[in-house]
Amino acid sequence: MSKAAQDSYFWHLSDQEHQFIQQYRGLNRLKCATLLKYYQTVGRFPEKFSDIHDIGCKILSENLKVPDDVDPDYDYMDRTGKRLRQSVREFLGIRNSVPDDWETAQSDLVEVCFQDFDAENALPQLLKQWFQDRNIERPTVLREERILNAVRGSLEERRYQYISNQLSDCLKQSLDDLLKTQAGETSAPLILLKDDPGKPCLSSVFIELSKLESIDNLCLPLDLFPADWQKLRKTYRHRAAREPVRELRRHPDHIRYALLAAFCLERREKILENLTDLLIQIVHKIQVKAERRVTKEIAGGVREVSAKKALLFKIAQTVIEKPDATIRDALFPIIGENTFNDLVKEFEASSPFYNEQVELVARNSYKSHYRRMVPPILEVLKVRCNNQHHSPVIDAITILKSLSFGQRVLRVDVLPISGIVPKSLQSLLIEDGKINRISYEICVLRALRNALRCREIWVEGARRYRNPDEDVPQDFEEKRTTYYEGLSLPMRSNDFITDLQARMEKALRTLNSGLYKNDKVFIRLHGKNLIKVSPLEPQTEPAFLKHLKSQVMMQWPMTSLLDVLKEADCQIGFTNLLKSYGDREILSRDVLQKRLLLCLYALGTNTGLKRVLAGGADVTLDELRYVKERYVHKDGLKAAISKIVNATLQVRQSQIWGDGTTSCASDSKKLHAWDQNLMSEWHVRYKGRGVMVYWHVEKNSLCVHSQLKRCSSSEVSSMIEGVLRHYTNIEIDKQYVDSHGQSEVAFAFCELLGFSLMPRLKAIAQQKLYLPDNDMRSELQNLTPVLKKHPINWDLISQQYDQMVKFATALQKGTASAESILNRFTRNNRQHPTYQALAELGRAVKTIFLCEYLDSEDIRREIHEALNVVENCNSTVDFIFFARGNEISSNQLEAQELSILSLHLLQVCLVYVNTIMIQQVLSEPKMMNKMREEDFRALTPLIYGHITPYGSFDLDMDRRLFPENDNLLMAA
Numbered sequence: 001m002s003k004a005a006q007d008s009y010f011w012h013l014s015d016q017e018h019q020f021i022q023q024y025r026g027l028n029r030l031k032c033a034t035l036l037k038y039y040q041t042v043g044r045f046p047e048k049f050s051d052i053h054d055i056g057c058k059i060l061s062e063n064l065k066v067p068d069d070v071d072p073d074y075d076y077m078d079r080t081g082k083r084l085r086q087s088v089r090e091f092l093g094i095r096n097s098v099p100d101d102w103e104t105a106q107s108d109l110v111e112v113c114f115q116d117f118d119a120e121n122a123l124p125q126l127l128k129q130w131f132q133d134r135n136i137e138r139p140t141v142l143r144e145e146r147i148l149n150a151v152r153g154s155l156e157e158r159r160y161q162y163i164s165n166q167l168s169d170c171l172k173q174s175l176d177d178l179l180k181t182q183a184g185e186t187s188a189p190l191i192l193l194k195d196d197p198g199k200p201c202l203s204s205v206f207i208e209l210s211k212l213e214s215i216d217n218l219c220l221p222l223d224l225f226p227a228d229w230q231k232l233r234k235t236y237r238h239r240a241a242r243e244p245v246r247e248l249r250r251h252p253d254h255i256r257y258a259l260l261a262a263f264c265l266e267r268r269e270k271i272l273e274n275l276t277d278l279l280i281q282i283v284h285k286i287q288v289k290a291e292r293r294v295t296k297e298i299a300g301g302v303r304e305v306s307a308k309k310a311l312l313f314k315i316a317q318t319v320i321e322k323p324d325a326t327i328r329d330a331l332f333p334i335i336g337e338n339t340f341n342d343l344v345k346e347f348e349a350s351s352p353f354y355n356e357q358v359e360l361v362a363r364n365s366y367k368s369h370y371r372r373m374v375p376p377i378l379e380v381l382k383v384r385c386n387n388q389h390h391s392p393v394i395d396a397i398t399i400l401k402s403l404s405f406g407q408r409v410l411r412v413d414v415l416p417i418s419g420i421v422p423k424s425l426q427s428l429l430i431e432d433g434k435i436n437r438i439s440y441e442i443c444v445l446r447a448l449r450n451a452l453r454c455r456e457i458w459v460e461g462a463r464r465y466r467n468p469d470e471d472v473p474q475d476f477e478e479k480r481t482t483y484y485e486g487l488s489l490p491m492r493s494n495d496f497i498t499d500l501q502a503r504m505e506k507a508l509r510t511l512n513s514g515l516y517k518n519d520k521v522f523i524r525l526h527g528k529n530l531i532k533v534s535p536l537e538p539q540t541e542p543a544f545l546k547h548l549k550s551q552v553m554m555q556w557p558m559t560s561l562l563d564v565l566k567e568a569d570c571q572i573g574f575t576n577l578l579k580s581y582g583d584r585e586i587l588s589r590d591v592l593q594k595r596l597l598l599c600l601y602a603l604g605t606n607t608g609l610k611r612v613l614a615g616g617a618d619v620t621l622d623e624l625r626y627v628k629e630r631y632v633h634k635d636g637l638k639a640a641i642s643k644i645v646n647a648t649l650q651v652r653q654s655q656i657w658g659d660g661t662t663s664c665a666s667d668s669k670k671l672h673a674w675d676q677n678l679m680s681e682w683h684v685r686y687k688g689r690g691v692m693v694y695w696h697v698e699k700n701s702l703c704v705h706s707q708l709k710r711c712s713s714s715e716v717s718s719m720i721e722g723v724l725r726h727y728t729n730i731e732i733d734k735q736y737v738d739s740h741g742q743s744e745v746a747f748a749f750c751e752l753l754g755f756s757l758m759p760r761l762k763a764i765a766q767q768k769l770y771l772p773d774n775d776m777r778s779e780l781q782n783l784t785p786v787l788k789k790h791p792i793n794w795d796l797i798s799q800q801y802d803q804m805v806k807f808a809t810a811l812q813k814g815t816a817s818a819e820s821i822l823n824r825f826t827r828n829n830r831q832h833p834t835y836q837a838l839a840e841l842g843r844a845v846k847t848i849f850l851c852e853y854l855d856s857e858d859i860r861r862e863i864h865e866a867l868n869v870v871e872n873c874n875s876t877v878d879f880i881f882f883a884r885g886n887e888i889s890s891n892q893l894e895a896q897e898l899s900i901l902s903l904h905l906l907q908v909c910l911v912y913v914n915t916i917m918i919q920q921v922l923s924e925p926k927m928m929n930k931m932r933e934e935d936f937r938a939l940t941p942l943i944y945g946h947i948t949p950y951g952s953f954d955l956d957m958d959r960r961l962f963p964e965n966d967n968l969l970m971a972a
C-alpha cells in the first residue's frame with residue numbers, strides 16, 4: 001500500500017463517525033474530527049491543533065467540506081476543546097485515566113515483562129495497548145514516562161530479588177567472601193577473577209585452574225538465570241566487573257548477590273574458554289618448537305645437491321673401473337668429501353629420520369615440562385562429541401585418565417589407534433604391539449586440538465566451544481519457509497541449481513567467445529602459470545585536488561583532532577548513547593559529555609588518560625577513570641559509531657560524493673600489542689607479535705565496521721561478520737577483499753547470503769575453471785588449458801542444500817558468530833558432507849566470478865580501486881593511533897577492544913567533519929566548476945594534512961568549527 005493510500009485509509013471517517021460529527025458546525029466539526037482520528041491513532045488527545053499531521057487535516061477538511069482555517073496554536077484545553085473531548089469519550093466509550101489505573105498498569109506490565117524478557121523492548125507499545133484494551137484514555141506524555149520508569153525500576157528490583165531468593169545463606173556468605181581481603185593477601189579474590197590469562201605457560205594454566213576451582217566451590221546453580229535472561233546476565237556481569245570492590249560492598253544484599261552470581265557464572269564460561277584456548281595453543285607450541293629445533297639442528301646447513309643422476313653415474317663408473325681402490329682414493333678426488341656430506345644431510349632432512357627426531361624432541365619436551373599443565377586441563381574440561389568419526393579421541397582421553405600416572409608403555413590392542421595415531425607415524429611409534437605412553441598422549445592431544453578447532457569435539461560449559469548443534473536455529477524445521485524467504489532462496493534445490501548452472505554456462509561462453517579480442521588476458525597452453533593478466537594502465541592524475549586540500553588547510557589550519565571529535569558530538573550527539581550499566585546516572589550530561597570526549601580521545605589516540613590531563617583540563621584523573629569504567633563499553637561505542645556513519649551518509653551531497661553506495665571493501669592491519677595474553681600472536685607475514693584489526697570501508701573512506709582478531713584467525717569469517725553485523729544504513733551487495741579474505745567456502749556462503757564476493761586474487765595465474773557438465777568442454781576450446789577435469793558435483797549440492805541453508809540462516813540471524821560456524825568447514829574437516837557441498841558450490845560461484853573478472857577490465861579496476869581505499873584507511877591508523885609507537889599497551893582483552901573501537905570512532909568523526917569542510921569549500925561556484933571527473937574520482941574525506949593530534953589537549957566547549965551550521969544534520 002502506498003503512503004498516500006495509507007494516509008487516506010488512516011484519516012477516513014466511517015458513516016457512524018460522520019453521523020456523530022454532524023452535530024457540530026463550522027470549525028468545531030473539523031476540531032472534533034481531528035480529535036477523534038488523532039485519538040484512534042495515538043490513544044490520547046492532542047494538546048494543540050499543530051500536533052495534528054498536515055495531511056490528516058487536509059483529508060478531513062476535504063471530506064467534511066470545511067475550510068482548514070484553524071489556528072495552529074489553538075489549545076484544545078479551552079472550554080470548547082474540553083467539551084469536544086468529553087463528547088468523543090462518550091462516543092468511543094472511553095474514560096479518562098486516574099492514579100489507580102497508573103498503578104494497575106505498572107504492576108501488570110511488571111508481571112508481563114518478568115515472564116517474557118523480550119517484552120521489555122516493547123514496553124511503550126505494551127503500555128499503549130494496555131490502556132486501549134480497557135478503553136481508557138492514555139495519560140500525558142510526562143506521566144507515561146514516569147510510569148515506564150517505574151515499571152523498569154520495579155522490574156529490575158524484582159529480578160534482583162528473584163535471583164537472590166534462589167541462593168542459600170551459605171552461598172551468599174561465599175559470595176560475600178569474594179569481596180573480603182584475606183589475611184596475607186593484598187586484594188580481594190574478586191580482583192583475581194577479573195583478570196584475563198597470560199600467554200600459554202605453566203603459571204597461566206595454574207592461575208586459570210585456581211579461578212575455576214574458586215567458582216566451582218561456590219556451587220552456583222548453572223540454571224540460576226532463565227534461558228531468556230542471558231542478555232541480562234551479561235549486563236550484570238559487565239556492571240560487577242567494572243565497579244570497584246568498595247562499590248559492590250555498598251549495594252543492598254539482593255543487588256550485590258545477583259551481580260556477583262552473574263559475574264561468577266559468566267566468568268566460569270570464559271575461564272573454560274580460556275583453558276581450551278590454552279590447551280590448543282600449548283599443543284601447537286609443542287609441535288612447532290620441536291620442528292624448529294630439529295630443522296635448526298639437522299637442516300640448518302643443508303644445501304641441495306644438484307645433478308644427482310650425474311653423480312650416481314660417476315660413482316658407478318669409478319666403482320667398475322677401480323673395484324679394489326679405497327673410497328678416499330677413488331671417489332673423493334672425483335666428487336669431493338663435502339658433496340657426500342651434503343648428500344647425507346639432505347637425505348636426513350627429508351627422510352623418516354627427520355620425523356623420528358621431531359617426535360623424540362616433542363616427547364622429551366612434553367615429558368619434562370608440558371605434562372605438568374596439560375593433564376590438569378583435561379581433568380576439568382568435559383569434552384563431548386556428536387559423531388562417531390571423532391569418538392576415538394574421547395575414548396582415548398577416558399582411557400588415559402583411568403591409567404596410573406607411572407605406566408610408561410601401553411598395549412595397542414586396548415587403545416583406539418585409528419584417528420589418533422597417523423598412519424605415517426604408526427611404524428615409527430608402534431613396536432611389538434606396544435606404544436610409548438608419552439608418544440600416545442601427544443598423538444591424542446594433536447587429534448583433540450584438530451577436533452576442537454573444527455568444532456567436532458566441544459566443551460561443556462564453554463560458550464565459544466559449545467555444542468555445535470546449538471549454533472543453528474532450533475526452530476528451523478518449523479520455520480523453514482520463513483528462513484528460506486529471509487535469504488531469498490528457492491525452497492527446491494533443483495531451482496537453485498538450475499539458475500546457477502545457467503549463470504555458469506553464460507559466464508564461460510562469454511569469456512570463451514571474447515578471449516580472442518581481449519588483449520589484456522592471455523591463456524598459455526602449458527606450464528604452471530597458465531593465465532596472464534596485464535597490469536591496469538594508470539589513470540589520469542587529478543589536477544585540482546591539491547588546491548582543494550590547500551583551501552581546506554587555509555580555512556581550518558592545524559585543527560585539533562580533539563576539536564574534530566567535539567564538533568562531531570555537538571552536531572550528532574553520539575555521547576548520549578554511552579550510558580552506564582548501572583540503574584541510575586548521577587552526573588549531568590553536560591559534565592559527562594566533556595569527560596567522555598576526553599576519555600574517547602585518550603583511548604583512540606593511545607595517549608592514555610594521564611597525558612590528556614596534562615593539558616590542564618579541569619577534571620581529575622579519578623573522575624576520568626570513573627567515567628571510563630562506567631560509561632565507555634563496547635555496546636555503547638558500536639552504537640555511537642553507527643550513528644556517526646549514518647549521519648555522514650545523511651549530510652553527503654550526491655553531486656560531490658555520488659549516489660549512495662552498496663559496496664564495501666575489507667582488509668586487515670597488524671598492530672603491535674603486549675603479548676602476555678591469549679589474543680596477541682606472532683604474525684607469519686608481517687613478523688612480530690601483535691593483533692589484527694579488520695576494517696570494512698565503503699567507497700568514500702567511511703569505515704562501517706571494525707574487529708579485533710588474532711593474527712591466525714580467518715579473514716573469511718571476519719569479512720562475513722562485518723557484512724552482516726555493521727548495523728548502519730548501508731545495504732552491502734558487493735564485498736571486495738584481497739586473496740586472504742576469500743575461499744571456496746566463502747564464495748558459497750556469500751552466494752547463500754545474497755551478496756557478491758569480489759576478491760583481488762594474488763595467484764590469478766594458477767586459477768582453474770570448473771564446468772557445469774563435461775558435455776560443454778568441446779564448446780570452450782579457448783579455455784581448455786584452464787578447465788578442470790571433473791565438473792561440479794551437483795548431486796552433492798542438492799543433497800546438502802537444506803543443511804547449507806540452515807548454516808547460512810545461523811549466520812544471518814546471529815545465533816552464532818561467523819568464526820564459530822566457519823571453523824567447522826576447514827580442511828581439517830574435509831570428511832564433513834556439508835563442507836564438501838559448500839566447496840562444490842563455492843567452486844561454481846568462483847568460476848562465475850573468474851570468468852567475469854577475466855572478461856572485464858572494468859571489474860578488475862573496480863576491485864583495485866576499492867581495495868586502495870582500505871589501504872588509505874590503514875595509513876590513517878598510524879596518524880590517529882600515534883602514541884606509544886602504535887602499540888596497544890594492555891593485556892586485558894576488553895581494554896584492547898575499547899582502544900580499537902575508540903580509534904574507529906575518531907576515524908569516522910574525522911571523515912564526518914572533513915566531509916562538511918570539503919562541501920563548504922566546494923559550495924563556492926568557482927571552486928566547484930574547477931572540479932573534473934578525475935578529481936571527483938580521487939576525492940576522499942579521509943585527509944589529515946590540516947589536522948594535528950598532538951600538543952596540549954584544551955577542550956573548549958564554547959568554541960565551534962561550524963557555529964553557523966548548528967542544525968546542519970537536522971536540515972539534511
